[in-house]
Amino acid sequence: MHSVSVHAENLTKRFGETLALDNISFDVGKGELFGFIGPDGAGKTTLFRILTTLLLTDTGSCTVEGFDVVKNYKNIRNICGYMPGKFSLYQDLTVEENLNFFATIFGTTIRENYDLIKDIYQQIEPFKTRKAGKLSGGMKQKLALSCALIHKPDVLFLDEPTTGVDAVSRLEFWEMLKRLKSVGITILVSTPYMDEASLCDRVALMQDGRIMSISTPREVTGNYPLNLLSVKAGDIYNLLGELRDYPGVYSVYAFGQSAHVAFRDGDIDKGNLSEFLIKKNHTSVEITAIKANIEDCFMELMNVPSPAPL
Amino acid sequence: MPATTENIITVRNLVKRFGSFVANDHLTFEVKKGEIFGFLGANGAGKTTTIKILCGLSYPTSGELSIAGFDIYTQREKVKKNIGYMSQRFSLYDDLTVYENIRFYGGIYGLGKKEIDSRAHALMQRLGFETSRNKLIRDIPLGWKQKLAFSVAIVHNPKIVFLDEPTGGVDPITRRQFWDMIFEAAHDGITVFVTTHYMDEAEYCDRVSIMTDGRIAALDTPDNLKRQFNAPSMNDVFVKLARREEKPI
Known part of the structure; x- marks a missing residue:
C-alpha cells in the first residue's frame, strides 16, 4: 500500500436544503490515479473545492500531503494543481501570457518546468500569441492543464476535464494523464463518463452526495451481484419492453444495439428466452452471457436504497 | 415508427x-x-x-x-x-416553476390557454410530476429537468x-x-x-x-x-x- 496523499474523513456539506456531500470518507495513495465517477449533482465539484481549500466543509476534516485544508491551506495551495470544470483562465491574455502568469505566481518559470508540460504544451505552442478566449475547446483544455502543472505540483485535481469533449479528444486526454502518473504525480479526476473508470487505479462511484463504492475498476465489476445476458434482436424499442415483462428479470437496460438483462442465479434459461423472443416475432436473436461493465454496476448500485438519514 | x-x-x-x-x-x-x-x-x-x-x-x-x-x-x-429545440446548457427557466415553464413555452409556440392547461396536465402526469407542479426548476434534480425540457420542446407537437x-x-x-x-x-x-x-x-x-x-x-x-x-x-x-x-x- 502506498502512503497516503489525500485523506478525507466524514465530509458533509450543505447548501440550504441541498445535501451536497453526505458523510464522505476516503484515502488516495501517493502516485495514485483516482477517479470520482458520477453524474452532475453527485457532489464532485463541491468535494474538489473543499480539497483544494476553496470551500470549507461543514463537518469532518481532510488533509493533502499531510497538510490540513483549514490550518495549512497555504501549504496546500503551493503543492496542488487544480483544473476547474469551468474554463477559468484569463480569456484576454494570450496562451503564453496565461502560462507565464501562473508560473510567476508560483515563483517559477516556464523554462524551469518545461519538461513536465512539454508533451501537452507543444500541441498549443504554435498558437501561443492567441488570446485564451479565442481557443477551441480542446486547446483550452490543454492550456488549462499546462497552467495547472507549471509549478510541478505533487497533487493534481482535475474536475471533469473531459465533459463535453468528443470521444477522440477524451482518449488523448487520458493518455496525457497516464504520462503524468508515470512521473509520480498523484491525480484526482472526476468524470460523468462511466467508461473512463477503467482507466483509473481506483474509483469512487458517487451519486447524490454519497460514495456508493470505492475500489479498483476490476473489483467494482467483479462484485456485481447479478447474472447478465446481452440480448440482441432487430427492434430494440419493443425488445426492451418485452424483456422487462419476462419472468425472473431483475432489470433491463439498453447498451447500444443490445440490451443487458440482469437476473438472479438460475432464474433465466437462455434457450427459453430465445424461444420467447422468436415467438414475439424478433428476428436474428443473439443471446450471450457477459460480464458486467462499470455502467451496469453503477446502475445496480443506484437501485440500492440509500441508508436512512440519521 | x-x-x-x-x-x-x-x-x-x-x-x-x-x-x-x-x-x-x-x-x-x-x-x-x-x-x-x-x-x-x-x-x-x-x-x-x-x-x-x-x-x-x-x-x-x-x-x-x-x-x-x-x-x-x-x-x-x-x-x-x-420545430422544437432543447440543449444541454439551457432550456428551462430556473426561477419559474414547472408549470410556468410549460405555460411559457406553450405560449411561445402559440398554443391557447385551454390547450396549454390540458397538455401541461397530461405531460406532468406522464412524467409523474403532478406533485412538483409548483416547484421551481432550480430545485428539481438534473435528470428530471432534462426529461421535462424534452417534453416542453415537443409540447406543441412539432x-x-x-x-x-x-x-x-x-x-x-x-x-x-x-x-x-x-x-x-x-x-x-x-x-x-x-x-x-x-x-x-x-x-x-x-x-x-x-x-x-x-x-x-x-x-x-x-x-x-x-x-x-x-x-x-x-x-x-x-x-x-x-x-x-x-x-x-
Whole structure:
C-alpha cells in the first residue's frame, strides 16, 4: 500500500436544503490515479473545492500531503494543481501570457518546468500569441492543464476535464494523464463518463452526495451481484419492453444495439428466452452471457436504497 | 415508427463562413420523416453552426434548405413554429416553476390557454410530476429537468425536434429513460435530430452522420457504418474518422 496523499474523513456539506456531500470518507495513495465517477449533482465539484481549500466543509476534516485544508491551506495551495470544470483562465491574455502568469505566481518559470508540460504544451505552442478566449475547446483544455502543472505540483485535481469533449479528444486526454502518473504525480479526476473508470487505479462511484463504492475498476465489476445476458434482436424499442415483462428479470437496460438483462442465479434459461423472443416475432436473436461493465454496476448500485438519514 | 421515405429536412450545398473560416463546407443531406437522426462530430467540427441554421437562428452563407416543408430564407417563422429545440446548457427557466415553464413555452409556440392547461396536465402526469407542479426548476434534480425540457420542446407537437447533447452529465439510468422518451416521440411520428458524445447512443439512431472539419465524412445506418469502417462499435467508427489534430477556430 502506498502512503497516503489525500485523506478525507466524514465530509458533509450543505447548501440550504441541498445535501451536497453526505458523510464522505476516503484515502488516495501517493502516485495514485483516482477517479470520482458520477453524474452532475453527485457532489464532485463541491468535494474538489473543499480539497483544494476553496470551500470549507461543514463537518469532518481532510488533509493533502499531510497538510490540513483549514490550518495549512497555504501549504496546500503551493503543492496542488487544480483544473476547474469551468474554463477559468484569463480569456484576454494570450496562451503564453496565461502560462507565464501562473508560473510567476508560483515563483517559477516556464523554462524551469518545461519538461513536465512539454508533451501537452507543444500541441498549443504554435498558437501561443492567441488570446485564451479565442481557443477551441480542446486547446483550452490543454492550456488549462499546462497552467495547472507549471509549478510541478505533487497533487493534481482535475474536475471533469473531459465533459463535453468528443470521444477522440477524451482518449488523448487520458493518455496525457497516464504520462503524468508515470512521473509520480498523484491525480484526482472526476468524470460523468462511466467508461473512463477503467482507466483509473481506483474509483469512487458517487451519486447524490454519497460514495456508493470505492475500489479498483476490476473489483467494482467483479462484485456485481447479478447474472447478465446481452440480448440482441432487430427492434430494440419493443425488445426492451418485452424483456422487462419476462419472468425472473431483475432489470433491463439498453447498451447500444443490445440490451443487458440482469437476473438472479438460475432464474433465466437462455434457450427459453430465445424461444420467447422468436415467438414475439424478433428476428436474428443473439443471446450471450457477459460480464458486467462499470455502467451496469453503477446502475445496480443506484437501485440500492440509500441508508436512512440519521 | 420506421422512418418513411419522405424528406422532412433537405440540405443542399450548405456553406457557412465566418470571415475566412469555413464552418460548414458544402453539406448535402436529407433527414426522413419519423427518423432518429444522429448528428455526430468532434468538438469544433461545425455541428452547432449547422443546428443553428436548421433552426432558423442563423442564415447560411449559401445553399438550399427546406425544413418541415418550409424554406429557410423566406419562411423562417414557419420553420420555428414547426420545430422544437432543447440543449444541454439551457432550456428551462430556473426561477419559474414547472408549470410556468410549460405555460411559457406553450405560449411561445402559440398554443391557447385551454390547450396549454390540458397538455401541461397530461405531460406532468406522464412524467409523474403532478406533485412538483409548483416547484421551481432550480430545485428539481438534473435528470428530471432534462426529461421535462424534452417534453416542453415537443409540447406543441412539432414535426422535428432538435436535441443538442441532451444527456450530457446525466446519470446512466436517467440517460436511458431519456432515450425511451426519444423512441416514443419517434414512434409518434416526430423526427428527432440529436447530437451526443455518448457513442452507445449513436447506436440507437436510425442513421448517423459524422462531421469532420465542416464536412460530412460519413452518413449511414450504424450497422452499415460499422461494416464500412470494419469497426465493432460506433465508438470505433468515430475514433477512426474524427480528426486527430486540433485546429484553432
